[in-house]
Amino acid sequence: MSLSHLHAEPYAYLVLAAFVLAVGIYGLIRRRTLIGMLIAGELIFGAASLNLMTVNRFFAPDPVVGQVFVLFIMGLAAAEVSIALSIIIAVYRNYRSIRSAEISEMKG
Amino acid sequence: MNDFPFAPLILTVTFLVFAAATAGGALLAALTTRIIRSVCGLSLCCVGLAGLYYFLNSPFLALMEILIYVGAVCVTIIFGIMLAEPDEPVPGGISQSSVMWATGALAAAAVLFWGTARLGISGHWPKPPTTPGDGSVRAIGISLLTTYSLAFEVISVVLLVAIVGALALARLGRHHE
Numbered sequence: 001m002s003l004s005h006l007h008a009e010p011y012a013y014l015v016l017a018a019f020v021l022a023v024g025i026y027g028l029i030r031r032r033t034l035i036g037m038l039i040a041g042e043l044i045f046g047a048a049s050l051n052l053m054t055v056n057r058f059f060a061p062d063p064v065v066g067q068v069f070v071l072f073i074m075g076l077a078a079a080e081v082s083i084a085l086s087i088i089i090a091v092y093r094n095y096r097s098i099r100s101a102e103i104s105e106m107k108g
Numbered sequence: 109m110n111d112f113p114f115a116p117l118i119l120t121v122t123f124l125v126f127a128a129a130t131a132g133g134a135l136l137a138a139l140t141t142r143i144i145r146s147v148c149g150l151s152l153c154c155v156g157l158a159g160l161y162y163f164l165n166s167p168f169l170a171l172m173e174i175l176i177y178v179g180a181v182c183v184t185i186i187f188g189i190m191l192a193e194p195d196e197p198v199p200g201g202i203s204q205s206s207v208m209w210a211t212g213a214l215a216a217a218a219v220l221f222w223g224t225a226r227l228g229i230s231g232h233w234p235k236p237p238t239t240p241g242d243g244s245v246r247a248i249g250i251s252l253l254t255t256y257s258l259a260f261e262v263i264s265v266v267l268l269v270a271i272v273g274a275l276a277l278a279r280l281g282r283h284h285e
Contacts (some may be wrong), residue, residue, distance in 0.1 A: 004116050007163050009121035014228030016127055016160070020134045022152070022221035027138030035143055035188055039150050039223075042181065046157050050130075054230050057164040059233050063243030064251045068164050069260075071248075074176045077265045079270035081181050085188040086274040092192040096119035 013054035021047035034088045034098045038081065045077045124160030143189055151182040168245045 006012045020043055027040030049070045057067020092098050112118075129152055136149025154177035161170040252260050 004120050007119060008117060010233070011229050012127070013160065013226045016130060018221050018224035018228060019131055021224060022217040023134040023138045025220055026213050026217035030138070030210065033143065035185060035192070036146060037232050039143075041139055041187065042150055042177070043153065046130075046134075046153060046177075049156060050160060051125065051170065052117070052159050053161055053166065057166075063165065064247045067169055067243060067248055068256050070169055071172060071252075072259060072263055074172060077266060078176055078180060079267050081184055082270050082274040083277070085184055086277040088188055089191050090277050090280065097233045098192050 010058040011052050013050060017047045017050040017054065020044075020050065032099055032101060034091065034100060034103075037100065038084050040055075040089070042077065042081070045073060049073050123163055124157070126156045126163070129156030130160060144186070147182055147185050147189065150185070151160075151178045154178050154182070166241055168248060220274070 024040045024043030024047060027043065028037055031037045031040055042055075046071055052066050052070055052073075056063060060066055091103060095102055132243030133149045133151070133156055137146045137153060140146050140149065140151075154173055157177075158170040158173040160168075160175055
């Protein structure tokens, strides 16, 4: 596996996807605001998409399936971001803060 | 085969630049304290991912990644940042539990990276198909409207529900005050 053929090796993409996933998990645990956690979640989505695309390119018989799948992941991620941001704004209106440690009481 | 001079070198350097943008953007997104820099890191990571999709024979998805993530998701998050004040709280001092959380998160991430990367490298992947097939935009469109038409319709309903739900949630919070 030389450097000049790195772009044709599936392992380079798989290791990179694993790295992005690990960074996303680290951010998800470490972040203390809701928007930071949302960004870390987007990183995890990106890692999953890259992994799917790699397997689709190198190991799948039909190259269309993975692309359609990743397209659906992007649509779901966009829906998730819109919902999460409106929840964050509603939380900010009620608590004047979006630190996850302060959102610890329920209605009732 | 390649008539263009230095074509393999340019290819390698481009790949390395996109891979570095992905990894560096991800690190920037997860580690900075200012959230706006974190969003910039996320968009850098998405540009790198788009380049990698191009290397993976999918220019359509590269375009969609730029359009949806950089153009829509990051801009929406920036709107959220403008409406709330989301900067990470400045730690008043290094407490015991903070160090413990950091160590735990780092350990979890390291174990996950090691395990996933090892699985990817040493996994017994099936042999690549001999016929590469056609992954063009035309083929994607045809399969979206034939094989995956149900999923296509369902995801459009999901997006509609998400739009209406986001509007309802944001309005409800305002009405509550």
